[in-house]
Amino acid sequence: MQADVAVIGGGPAGLAAALEAAEHADDVVLLERDGELGGILPQCIHHGFGNFIFGERWTGPEYAQHYVDRVHASIIDVLTDTMVLDIAADKTITAVTPHRGVFTVKAKAIVLAMGCRERTRSQIRLPGPRPAGIYTAGTAQRLINIEGTMPGSRAVILGSGDVGLIMARRLTWEGATVEGVYEIMPHPGGLTRNVVQCLHDHDIPLHLGHTVTDIHGTRRVEAVTVARVDEDMQPIPGTERNIPCDTLILAVGLIPENELSRDAGISLDPATGGPAVDQHMETTQPGIYACGNVVHVHDVVDDVTIAAQTAGHHAARAAGDPQPGHAAPVQPGRNVSYVVPQRVTAADTDVRFYLRVQRERRNAAVMVHGDGDLLHEQRERVVRPPEMVTLTVPAEKLQHVKNINVEVHDG
Amino acid sequence: MNERALSKKVMRAIRHIRPAIEVSVDDGIVSLDGHASSYDEYLEAGRAAGRITGVDGVVNDLSYPGKPEPCTPEGNSETVATADVVIVGGGVTGCMIARELSRYDLDIILLEKEPDVACGATKANNAMVHTGIGEPMGTLKQQLCIEGHRMYPRLCEELDVPYHQCGMWIVLTPASFTDLPVPTWLATRIGRYLVPRVLLRRAKKLGLPMEQVAVEEVKRREPHITDDIAAAVFSPTYGVTCPYRLTIALAENAADNGVDIMLNTAVTDIDTGNGHVTGVVTTRGRIKTSWIINAAGLHADRVAEMAGAREYTIHPKRGAIALFDSRHNGYVAHCMSLLRFPRREHYKGGGVMVTADGNIQWGPTMMETPHRDDTAVTADDLTTIFKRYRPLLPDLPVRDVITYFAGLRACTFTEDFVIRPARHVEGFIHVAGIQSPGLAAAPAVAARAISTLREQGVILPEKPGFEPRRRRPPAFHESSPEERQRRIERDSRHGHVVCRCEHVTEGDVVAAIHRPVPARTVDAVKRRTRAGMGRCQGGFCLPRIAAILAREHDIPLEDVHKNGDGSYLFIGRAKSLLEADHAG
Numbered sequence: 005m006q007a008d009v010a011v012i013g014g015g016p017a018g019l020a021a022a023l024e025a026a027e028h029a030d031d032v033v034l035l036e037r038d039g040e041l042g043g044i045l046p047q048c049i050h051h052g053f054g055n056f057i058f059g060e061r062w063t064g065p066e067y068a069q070h071y072v073d074r075v076h077a078s079i080i081d082v083l084t085d086t087m088v089l090d091i092a093a094d095k096t097i098t099a100v101t102p103h104r105g106v107f108t109v110k111a112k113a114i115v116l117a118m119g120c121r122e123r124t125r126s127q128i129r130l131p132g133p134r135p136a137g138i139y140t141a142g143t144a145q146r147l148i149n150i151e152g153t154m155p156g157s158r159a160v161i162l163g164s165g166d167v168g169l170i171m172a173r174r175l176t177w178e179g180a181t182v183e184g185v186y187e188i189m190p191h192p193g194g195l196t197r198n199v200v201q202c203l204h205d206h207d208i209p210l211h212l213g214h215t216v217t218d219i220h221g222t223r224r225v226e227a228v229t230v231a232r233v234d235e236d237m238q239p240i241p242g243t244e245r246n247i248p249c250d251t252l253i254l255a256v257g258l259i260p261e262n263e264l265s266r267d268a269g270i271s272l273d274p275a276t277g278g279p280a281v282d283q284h285m286e287t288t289q290p291g292i293y294a295c296g297n298v299v300h301v302h303d304v305v306d307d308v309t310i311a312a313q314t315a316g317h318h319a320a321r322a323a324g325d326p327q328p329g330h331a332a333p334v335q336p337g338r339n340v341s342y343v344v345p346q347r348v349t350a351a352d353t354d355v356r357f358y359l360r361v362q363r364e365r366r367n368a369a370v371m372v373h374g375d376g377d378l379l380h381e382q383r384e385r386v387v388r389p390p391e392m393v394t395l396t397v398p399a400e401k402l403q404h405v406k407n408i409n410v411e412v413h414d415g
Numbered sequence: 416m417n418e419r420a421l422s423k424k425v426m427r428a429i430r431h432i433r434p435a436i437e438v439s440v441d442d443g444i445v446s447l448d449g450h451a452s453s454y455d456e457y458l459e460a461g462r463a464a465g466r467i468t469g470v471d472g473v474v475n476d477l478s479y480p481g482k483p484e485p486c487t488p489e490g491n492s493e494t495v496a497t498a499d500v501v502i503v504g505g506g507v508t509g510c511m512i513a514r515e516l517s518r519y520d521l522d523i524i525l526l527e528k529e530p531d532v533a534c535g536a537t538k539a540n541n542a543m544v545h546t547g548i549g550e551p552m553g554t555l556k557q558q559l560c561i562e563g564h565r566m567y568p569r570l571c572e573e574l575d576v577p578y579h580q581c582g583m584w585i586v587l588t589p590a591s592f593t594d595l596p597v598p599t600w601l602a603t604r605i606g607r608y609l610v611p612r613v614l615l616r617r618a619k620k621l622g623l624p625m626e627q628v629a630v631e632e633v634k635r636r637e638p639h640i641t642d643d644i645a646a647a648v649f650s651p652t653y654g655v656t657c658p659y660r661l662t663i664a665l666a667e668n669a670a671d672n673g674v675d676i677m678l679n680t681a682v683t684d685i686d687t688g689n690g691h692v693t694g695v696v697t698t699r700g701r702i703k704t705s706w707i708i709n710a711a712g713l714h715a716d717r718v719a720e721m722a723g724a725r726e727y728t729i730h731p732k733r734g735a736i737a738l739f740d741s742r743h744n745g746y747v748a749h750c751m752s753l754l755r756f757p758r759r760e761h762y763k764g765g766g767v768m769v770t771a772d773g774n775i776q777w778g779p780t781m782m783e784t785p786h787r788d789d790t791a792v793t794a795d796d797l798t799t800i801f802k803r804y805r806p807l808l809p810d811l812p813v814r815d816v817i818t819y820f821a822g823l824r825a826c827t828f829t830e831d832f833v834i835r836p837a838r839h840v841e842g843f844i845h846v847a848g849i850q851s852p853g854l855a856a857a858p859a860v861a862a863r864a865i866s867t868l869r870e871q872g873v874i875l876p877e878k879p880g881f882e883p884r885r886r887r888p889p890a891f892h893e894s895s896p897e898e899r900q901r902r903i904e905r906d907s908r909h910g911h912v913v914c915r916c917e918h919v920t921e922g923d924v925v926a927a928i929h930r931p932v933p934a935r936t937v938d939a940v941k942r943r944t945r946a947g948m949g950r951c952q953g954g955f956c957l958p959r960i961a962a963i964l965a966r967e968h969d970i971p972l973e974d975v976h977k978n979g980d981g982s983y984l985f986i987g988r989a990k991s992l993l994e995a996d997h998a999g
Contacts, residue, residue, distance in 0.1 A: 037912065037915060085910075085911060087912035087915065087918070089918065098896075100891075100899065100903070100910050100912065101910055101911075102903065102907035102908065102909075102910040102911045103907060103910070104910070105899065105900045105903040105904060105910055106896050106899050106900050106903070106910075121950075121951045121954065121955070122951070122954050124817075124818075124950075124951065124952040124954065125952070126816060126817055126818045126819060126952060127814075127817075129794070129797055131791065131792055131793050131794045131796070131797065132791045132792070132793075133788075133789075133790055133791040134790070134820065135977075135982060136976070136977035136978070136982040136983060136984050137984075139954075140954045142954065143954045143955075143957060143958065146958055147958055147985065148989050149989075150958075151958050151962070151972070152988055152989045153972055153973065153985040153987070153988055153989060154985060154986045154987050154988065154989055154991060154992060155984070155985060155986070156986055157986050157992055178989060178990065178992055178993065179990075179992030179993040179995070180992055217794075218791075219791075222788045222790070223978070223979060223980065223981030223982040224981055224982055224983060250986070263916075263950075266742075
């Protein structure tokens with residue numbers, strides 16, 4: 005089949021990108037590997053979605069349904085249970101689905117919206133045996149909220165990212181005991197509101213500067229050993245403690261899922277793990293766009309939707325008329341771990357930057373420099389690594405700039 | 416040598432370790448009794464006795480602080496079956512014997528305590544089909560390794576199992592000599608001259624092909640290998656297979672040829688009468704038989720003890736392996752082994768290996784452990800692996816290690832294979848101490864076990880209908896677009912991808928569940944289909960695989976296990992804990 009715009013992934017990013025593309029293009033196809041649209045949202049049954057866009061506190065399924073209903077009412081051709089196997093350089097997508105078999109989509113433009121996956125136990129080099137009862141937080145969430153089955157009754161949670169915090173509360177509500185949340189960093193990994201609502205409100209202890217150093221049990225988890233860590237994140241001998249439990253939940257980070265992007269020859273930014281994009285969300289492969297957690301991991305879904313609309317809009321335009329242009333690279337400077345977009349092409353509209361800081365600071369100044377001149381400054385009461393900073397720089401300031409640098413100074 | 420002389424020799428050898436150890440010798444079998452102050456001392460005494468010429472086995476009964484108590488599950492004495500031959504153990508050795516024995520017109524039962532075959536040392540093997548060049552000269556394991564290695568191409572062709580003659584570099588770098596008490600530059604200069612010559616001469620003697628390759632040529636063929644190479648030889652016939660897929664294929668082929676593969680069946684006792692085996696008691700009932708082949712791996716000494724045939728003690732050696740993301744497949748052309756001097760037992764084996772699927776793996780390590788379930792990978796294991804193999808491939812990013820695992824080698828103190836009839840019990844054949852190169856040797860080990868059976872008087876009539884061939888079910892990830900299309904049209908589940916990292920379909924999983932040796936657990940599905948082996952390590956597919964297993968076996972989801980008994984994945988339906996609270 006043929007399409008003006010093919011969107012890969014039917015989560016919040018793919019839904020918004022497809023809807024926006026359908027405003028400007030005739031043939032839009034949305035490819036989703038799961039049986040239903042919505043991505044991870046249907047299993048996120050807690051509320052807090054849509055604060056920024058709708059001023060509502062929807063649950064994940066409600067937020068997803070808002071877009072799913074619009075997609076079904078639109079001209080978008082939706083293919084579920086459809087796994088993309090390959091993207092060729094000429095933007096031909098090969099996919100497989102139970103009802104059609106193996107087929108191809110020749111697209112004029114592609115939007116990558118595959119989302120992210122959870123880091124595993126091996127990626128944090130957690131030693132010990134390999135019994136049953138070790139789950140990533142997202143898998144545990146799916147088991148309880150979608151499959152309706154309980155992964156365990158007494159859990160230790162490693163990592164205080166948002167999914168870990170949400171799962172601490174969810175397990176407690178299900179009648180399981182959560183022995184504690186252990187975080188290797190000196191600060192929580194998730195949003196402050198989640199620390200308060202998920203842990204403090206339920207008397208679940210949060211142990212900062214701690215990690216799991218061993219697992220016990222050969223068939224099923226029987227206990228884990230936790231220890232305090234030093235400044236280099238190495239366990240401090242003598243601080244080990246054994247905690248009996250039947251379940252270890254890992255909330256140790258998310259990784260943009262870019263196997264397809266890599267195979268398609270798209271350059272990835274090592275700092276984000278996702279494709280390097282310009283302000284239109286175009287990757288380094290002309291006509292291939294990316295948005296959502298496949299580009300970098302977002303804190304809130306509203307930001308995903310906004311970036312996806314940009315990607316969908318420009319993908320539809322590119323499908324008609326590709327517009328190459330000069331690109332100014334964007335460099336992360338002082339106290340910035342990454343910035344998206346990684347480059348700015350001829351700026352015709354205001355550019356929204358997303359960045360993460362390396363260290364927590366109060367009264368900070370986020371500064372955007374162009375060729376050494378200060379273009380824009382934004383004051384932030386507090387900046388923290390887990391909370392993404394966004395700022396919008398007017399288009400006129402970015403024109404004719406060859407190099408852009410973003411840094412965060414102490415106020 | 417008479418028993419008195421042998422006993423004295425053993426006593427002399429272990430006196431310095433602990434004079435109070437009692438030594439007794441019976442027909443070449445040395446028994447050690449008394450107390451050791453530590454596990455290390457226990458090992459040292461066992462090894463010292465095992466090294467002595469004339470010692471055929473060491474039963475090490477020394478106690479030491481913290482010695483784990485063996486626990487045997489309860490048996491069921493009701494007679495449920497009769498067999499001509501019972502094979503104990505469903506590893507590569509037991510399954511190879513079962514398959515080879517199924518050529519003959521016999522009633523054969525294979526007993527495996529786990530819910531699948533290949534659950535012990537076999538599954539954590541590093542997959543190398545060694546040529547025999549690295550084994551101690553003149554040992555049984557070397558002889559059977561050389562013979563077994565030659566049998567592999569045909570075996571794997573018959574069973575439709577991957578076998579690649581990948582070849583191996585045996586490499587010297589300055590790191591090979593840093594432990595020697597001479598300056599490294601000097602040792603390197605001498606070693607680069609001497610070592611290849613020794614290896615080439617040894618290869619010639621064993622009839623194995625081997626060539627010395629100039630350093631520039633090595634760099635040309637392996638651009639990512641370290642620049643530090645001092646010398647290298649190439650062993651072109653080194654092979655790689657997939658140990659668990661081979662074992663599953665052997666079990667399936669054996670089952671197709673009439674062998675009864677009894678899974679989830681642990682041996683709890685062995686019946687004897689008038690000095691001859693009469694039966695075996697298991698957790699699922701008693702089987703009457705006159706012949707038992709003990710291929711119980713790590714537990715072979717305990718099974719032998721049940722028959723009254725204690726002739727060795729197993730001391731497990733743990734080996735840990737780190738596996739890289741398939742992103743780096745093709746990074747090396749051949750396997751690589753870095754020689755180290757002086758030759759120490761714990762440096763044996765290991766290196767940069769390429770699995771049958773093309774993934775790079777580093778390892779294995781070698782660590783003694785008193786625990787027969789100690790397959791944990793420690794932080795030290797990982798440090799050791801990275802430290803040891805990074806010098807060979809300095810630019811391979813270790814952050815792309817997607818998993819690591821460990822297995823236990825079933826070693827005896829004589830450190831060689833034990834394939835022989837029990838000394839005082841008729842009808843009991845030992846196939847024990849099968850450590851490295853047990854995978855490579857397996858076909859020859861089976862041949863020897865069967866000829867031992869024949870020598871003992873078992874009549875082996877050829878079975879006319881024996882089918883040596885077995886085909887594996889076609890897998891989506893290795894099929895052409897046309898094949899995929901054909902299968903999807905026949906059954907749409909072949910178009911439903913359930914493991915997104917490895918592109919495994921529901922059709923693949925269902926096929927694995929309905930084979931002659933059915934997959935019953937999540938890990939069994941993983942070994943047959945690769946579902947869960949990829950970079951997300953099952954995070955995505957676990958709920959889906961578990962649901963398919965529950966549906967196909969018609970059991971509640973909560974009864975699906977990861978692997979063996981006790982490895983439950985779910986504790987009950989959602990809300991069950993709350994209901995329990997109310998009830999309580």
